[in-house]
Amino acid sequence: MDFTRILPEECLCLIISFTSPADACRSAVVCPALRSAVDSDGVWEKFLPCDYKSIILDSSSPASLLSMEKKELYFRLFCHSILIQNGTMSFQLEKGSGKKCYMLGARALSIIWGDTPDYWTWTSQPDSRFPEVAVLKLVWWLEVKGRIETRLLSSNTNYAAYIVFKLRNRRTTGFKHRPVGLNVNVDGVVPGEGRRVLLDPQDEPRHVREREDGWTEVEMGEFLNECGDDGTVEFSLKEIDTNYIKRGLIIEGIELRPKGIGSKVNNGHQCP
Incomplete structure (x- = not known):
């Protein structure tokens, strides 16, 4: 019947x-x-x-x-994606499940000396979803931090955080041989070990992945958002060896999406 x-x-x-x-x-x-x-x-x-x-x-x-x-x-x-928070964040749904995906644009991050023109400059990029991105001119101490409240994310979901960036080719220094430290923690507790990753690897880029939107990403870490209570997720990128100059890094933001979703890396979201 x-x-x-x-x-x-x-x-x-x-x-x-x-x-x-x-x-x-x-x-x-x-x-x-x-x-x-x-x-x-x-x-x-x-x-x-x-x-x-x-x-x-x-x-x-x-x-x-x-x-x-x-x-x-x-x-x-x-x-x-749609821009929220006065254009400093973006929001999007994961295609199959409807889970929430967020990206914190560079303006939503805490960048050491980010407002010092000798070290960083802010400019627009035609392939960025945000009005401005951060361009590293020259620093010895590199540190970028961000945070988001867990109640904004989908509950009972395993998330990963990704730093989304570009390198300025010949103007890039300090990322071929010096790995940056990447860390994700929930309410001060680190779910796993911190990572050390080369952003400009010479050999096979195991951790660096090209996205279909023209940017590059590296996973910073993952965490389980169980109940979506009033907690805080914090993430950071750090390289503080002052013997090495760093320059040429362009930061679009830090994206959080359900773990295992490759929607913006190789396959892309295709509208039916």
């Missing part, structure tokens, strides 16, 4: 809402009744984060986003 002929659409919508966005899209090809249910706002409202309205209200174009149908909004948020 075909249950789609018996159950009203409201029941079909409720059933589908307990699956995942990927499963919902698969269900749409089964029969017209499921396709109609999958297209309903009630289904996609469940897949969107419970605080999606407050996140969108903090963006630059809340009215146009909130006027969309919920399925259209979901696909918009995984195909394209």
